[in-house]
Amino acid sequence: MPGEVIDRPNPEPLPSNVPDSVRDLAVKLDKITLPENVNASLKEFRRAACYIAAAMIFLKDNVLLERDLTFEDIKPRLLGHWGTCPGLILVYSHLNYLIRKHDLDMIFVVGPGHGAPAILASLWLEGSMERYYPQYSRNKQGLHNLISGFSTPGGLPSHINAETPGSIHEGGELGYALSVAYGAVMDKPNLVVACVVGDGEAESGPTATAWHACKYINPKESGAVIPIVHVNGFKISERTIYGCMDDKEMAALFTGYGYQCRFVEDLEDIDADMGNSLEWALREINKIQQAARYDKPISKPRWPVIILRTPKGWSGPKKVEGEFIEGSFRSHQVPLPKAKSDETQLKDLQKWLESYRADQLFAKDGSPTDNIRKIIPEKDEQKLGQNPVAHDPYRPLKLTDWQKYSVKKGGEMSCMKAIGEYLDQSLVDNPTSLRIFSPDELVSNKLDAVFRHTGRNFQWDEFSQFQGGRVIEILSEHCCQGFMQGYTLTGRVGIFPSYESFLGIIYTMMVQFAKFGKMAHEVP
Amino acid sequence: MPGEVIDRPNPEPLPSNVPDSVRDLAVKLDKITLPENVNASLKEFRRAACYIAAAMIFLKDNVLLERDLTFEDIKPRLLGHWGTCPGLILVYSHLNYLIRKHDLDMIFVVGPGHGAPAILASLWLEGSMERYYPQYSRNKQGLHNLISGFSTPGGLPSHINAETPGSIHEGGELGYALSVAYGAVMDKPNLVVACVVGDGEAESGPTATAWHACKYINPKESGAVIPIVHVNGFKISERTIYGCMDDKEMAALFTGYGYQCRFVEDLEDIDADMGNSLEWALREINKIQQAARYDKPISKPRWPVIILRTPKGWSGPKKVEGEFIEGSFRSHQVPLPKAKSDETQLKDLQKWLESYRADQLFAKDGSPTDNIRKIIPEKDEQKLGQNPVAHDPYRPLKLTDWQKYSVKKGGEMSCMKAIGEYLDQSLVDNPTSLRIFSPDELVSNKLDAVFRHTGRNFQWDEFSQFQGGRVIEILSEHCCQGFMQGYTLTGRVGIFPSYESFLGIIYTMMVQFAKFGKMAHEVP
Ligand SMILES: Cc1ncc(C[n+]2csc(CCOP(=O)(O)OP(=O)(O)O)c2C)c(N)n1
């Protein structure tokens, strides 16, 4: 038996043996077609962003295809991940529309951070690149710099990092987007964080447990996450677990995790499907938040989750050398790896790029057309790349003199107990900007003095729901670290005490976080 | 607001807003009362094991309570975890009965490895301690050594480790039991691994994703795991997520993961409930395995899972100093922490220990009564502590000369590609004792030569189900490492290639595994 042969693109999951009644757990919505001009704008934004993203992977010159491509135009080393980009761009376009329509305060946490081309292209279109990097101005020269410089020395990185406007999460090691998103909304009642989770990433332990994080969100004091699971069915070279689960299995799983689950998968009119579903998600969030804020909190609210099923590498090459690319793992990275030396692949690249009709999307000077701009948020601070929540949000804590908590010379006290006292006072003094995340070790770490004025914040527990406790104790070092990162990178202070021996569990997360922090400081 | 106050023991979960139809996903069974003599034996085994486990935590002398307890009898430093023990012992007693009744080949993987007293007590009762450690013979002296030596220098450790007969999984850092259990059953068609997962442990990322492991088990070639989620509702000092989820939420979650879910929670007749449920689990496993082995494989079989809801610290002290202990987080470690200095606590300890009526459980010479022995497997190799699968199971691989895969002096070849060729041949030569576990990086690590003669083993995927592929690619370094550990510690060879930068993700798992291996070599 050789490695399995997948005989068609975008294969559907096998039917499960789960009872059919479970199908009703998936949310049904009336199909409302979007206004024609919105539809057109969304589609043009996407064509432009997909064009730029694809060009970034391949072109070092001739970035607007003003003449036929030659081998000379192709980068010497082709780097970048195409497969995830069309889905990320689909989401980006709709978030833009949603922000505009509802005047939202929103940021975007992107799990598949290897999809940097998608995000950088969208940021360029909305003007967030030029805002921070004048070399990426919204004109021909800026576009040339963006495309030709991507993934080359001195140019833009292949993964989302601290240099990416609006990002609070480093790409690379997968699994932490969701917990970071949940940390970011805590104590930000008006913030909505859209979070894309890859179906590959979803197989990681840290993500698998982070779904429970909704149970630690008090809708009175905190904002909301809209998780969007991007089920494009493939990882680097194998199918994904979620991609092989049918509607019933997925609906059961997410119901169990605490969500209402909506599938977005109408490839014929994906805009209506995505638009209606995001509207629904916002409505559900509003319902939950309003109830909590007007003293009629819903116990165990079922938050919305969106399961987005689109082909991997959608709109890219369909077949290369007889093999499926679109809707297959082969679109994960560079779909035309021989574009620099093979005539056919070069031609395929030209055809692919031409399919987006860049001439209709960019004005003579290279800037995006008005039609595209019409779905981009008007106010700069509402653009996903410029929301102040992700830029310089830090407000120092109010801290009392630590010396008050010391003992007299010659006296004795457990230093952890002293720290507990100090934290107790600090939590009192900073009721909405200091939190403690602990893997159920607060008491055993002798920090329980903090419970003098606060409690735990576990909404599924009758004894601590609705009360605004400042402590979350979940037996997941990954969640604790992720919450801490999201909370801290949006300007507040999260503390994650742990046994030293168990800190190694999240050693690589700490390294990634430290790197992010260091780079963030170095970015102008 | 101070820390929350829990006003009753063993609090039930809040009702969810999940539709009632979901309730039908939980498996219903007719209640069949067990034969009276079996019932009696089970109960006596448990009383004896609970007695010993409790005594291990407290007593350094007078271990059979032959006179009233004095402070002198109490260990100077009280160490150990009581809360999880009664549940582990309940499971142990029923596994014994099941093995005997069905002539099973079974091992036991214990997630809450801090419950070592429960396991050591059970191992002593079945004679597996004396088999490997003559000092723990089944008589008075042996019992004295077992109890008084526990968690003291030179005595038995407080957590399950390589010295614990029958164990293939180190206690301590929680989260890996389930993936280890799944690794152990691969290519062992007749093996059943019972695996207890704590509801605290279940919050960890590595466990949360390991539930999907059933999707990588081919019932034709591999055995089965019976996962038993021990929902005693509390961790060290906070409630658990699973403990706050109602039947509907739990049934939905586990259905989504791919299981049929059975609640065991009839505290009035827990033996009937547990007995019937384990019988059901075996029946379901048989059905799935027989179908696969007689060429009528079930696509997406729904494996059984048992959700065991019992009070934490069941049968221990009910209240101490006005606080609930049984059914509360306060039973997690030492329920009577002042037993060495406080008269009341010493008396409470005496009352507690007396409640098990040790005089009825041990003969004059200190050995367990016949009634207890009647549910212990007769054959030594079927005892959970002595199954050869966990003891010295290693059979060397058939390996070809690696030099055949080298290149001529001066020649050139990617060394990863050469290794791929060598692995290809090795997989061919060792069709049931060599496997590769990879976080979807096999191709990108240039090891894809292995796909010349084998494929992937993903039962949810129509293109690789039922085919016995030797490769599992799950985007979870934790699962890969856990599978590798379980497979390797039961005598086969698992390979887990990874990018160096991502190996840090499971750094602490590697350390724990290395420690286990080192100690296992040192154990006589
Ligand atoms: C923890 C971790 N393990 C392995 C990898 C290697 N890797 C990079 S991308 C990828 C596949 C990701 O799949 P998915 O999350 O579905 O993203 P998409 O398909 O949208 O690209 C893998 C396994 C990684 N980045 N992080």
Ligand SMILES: Cc1ncc(C[n+]2csc(CCOP(=O)(O)OP(=O)(O)O)c2C)c(N)n1
């Ligand atoms: C990864 C990890 N984090 C934290 C701990 C500290 N710890 C030891 S026991 C425990 C609670 C375990 O709860 P559960 O799994 O439900 O076991 P049980 O209640 O049966 O004792 C915790 C948090 C640990 N052992 N491992």
